[in-house]
Amino acid sequence: MQYALSLFMGLFASIIGIMPPGLLNMTAVKINRNEGNTRAFVFAIGAAIVLAAQSFLAVVFAKFLDKHPEIIVMLREAGLVIFSGLTIYFLFVAKSSRPKKKIVKFKSKRSRFFWGMLLSSLNFLTIPFYVFLSLTLASYQIFSFETPYVIAFVAGILFGTMTGLYFFVTFFERMEHRTTFIIRNMNYIIGSVTGIISLITLLNLVRYYW
Numbered sequence: 001m002q003y004a005l006s007l008f009m010g011l012f013a014s015i016i017g018i019m020p021p022g023l024l025n026m027t028a029v030k031i032n033r034n035e036g037n038t039r040a041f042v043f044a045i046g047a048a049i050v051l052a053a054q055s056f057l058a059v060v061f062a063k064f065l066d067k068h069p070e071i072i073v074m075l076r077e078a079g080l081v082i083f084s085g086l087t088i089y090f091l092f093v094a095k096s097s098r099p100k101k102k103i104v105k106f107k108s109k110r111s112r113f114f115w116g117m118l119l120s121s122l123n124f125l126t127i128p129f130y131v132f133l134s135l136t137l138a139s140y141q142i143f144s145f146e147t148p149y150v151i152a153f154v155a156g157i158l159f160g161t162m163t164g165l166y167f168f169v170t171f172f173e174r175m176e177h178r179t180t181f182i183i184r185n186m187n188y189i190i191g192s193v194t195g196i197i198s199l200i201t202l203l204n205l206v207r208y209y210w
Helices: 002-018 023-035 037-066 069-093 112-121 126-139 147-170 172-184 186-209
Strands: none
Touching: 002 037, 002 126, 002 147, 023 037, 023 112, 023 147, 037 069, 037 112, 037 126, 037 147, 069 186, 147 172
């Protein structure tokens, strides 16, 4: 049961993470339109493999942090500064995003598999996201850092990423008019999320020191 739960958590988290409009899924849409479903799926496989590898490294790092709570406190302090700065930037400095007709300038003629791996490796938020997620799940006894559960979790992320990309590409035409508002106000949405994270981090630090 615990293995299935770990698999489901990885599957669910990766699908949620890949669904907002971003470089990977919008590039997959571009490939699908210009070159067909097969190459888009190959691209998705390459991207998913790298994301799975990053998530594995994240869980290994989270396991280390779980045994050293003092480091977690230091990271929370640094995170409070970073997320507070991001909140100010996205809410008050950055200009609102405007949807563009051209999704991605796609000129590479190389294998779509390796192109997916390359773009996926440029995503620097994957590791901190899964570090935070695995630590949170472990704190509620939903996830274990033992090797079999880690493998199940990473496998869920692998299949979840491919499923999420496939879903996004397949239903993009129906979703396009609905995502316009989200894309236009993406800075405010991100700023709100980072603001909430900053508040939660601050409350955790207050509890720790008091």
